[in-house]
Amino acid sequence: MISITDDIIIRAVARILIPFIQVYALYVIMHGHHSPGGGFQGGVILGASFILYLITHGLEEAKEKMSELKAGLLSTFGILLYSGIGLLCLIMGRNYLDYGGLSTILKVVPAQARSLGILGIEIGVGITVMAIMFSVFFDISTGGILPEDEEDLGVNR
């Protein structure tokens, strides 16, 4: 079980580092068109920032920023965004995930629509990977037992 640390150095360093990690993660996701990177890599970095917050600030504080319920909902939202973009292409009369069909909605040339479609699905992948990274770490670090359920389940720590 991860408990709250009183160490001011750990908390301060984490507080300074986390915004930079998150900005870098967003950069990796958004810059996947021009450099190595993309949804999977950026999502893992973004997930790592939340895991760092969980390690340094404890479960109670971390649940205010990112709870296991939020992570579950976000992970489904990411896949829904991905498949939703694919379905939108289907509705526009193209093949599934053929982003050229988005050009009439986005009012750009088909090539640019494909670029934006790639960006959209990368964001979906990033959200899913981030939420699942956090969710898996949350379950392993707590053993799957939430603090408010500990007494009911008869767990002594």
Next chain:
Amino acid sequence: MRILALITVIITGIILIYGTVDMPDWGDPNSPASKHVSPEYIEEALEKTATPNIVTAVLADYRSYDTLGETAVIFTAGIACILILRRRRQRK
């Protein structure tokens, strides 16, 4: 019995090595793999998808359905972790 197994392994190994003899050289531009769809990707990816990174264009556009499956695999891994580990109190 062990001798028999060893002979089987050696014969299988020889057949596999024989199979690699007439494979194209490493990075051969005239190999079938480099002639099928790769030239089209390299020549037309920027023009058709407006994405300078061909890897991203192939991964997220030409092979988008595959990437959807990969994301589903990650999602399934997380769901499996929740199902195995998470214990909630019985709701009455």
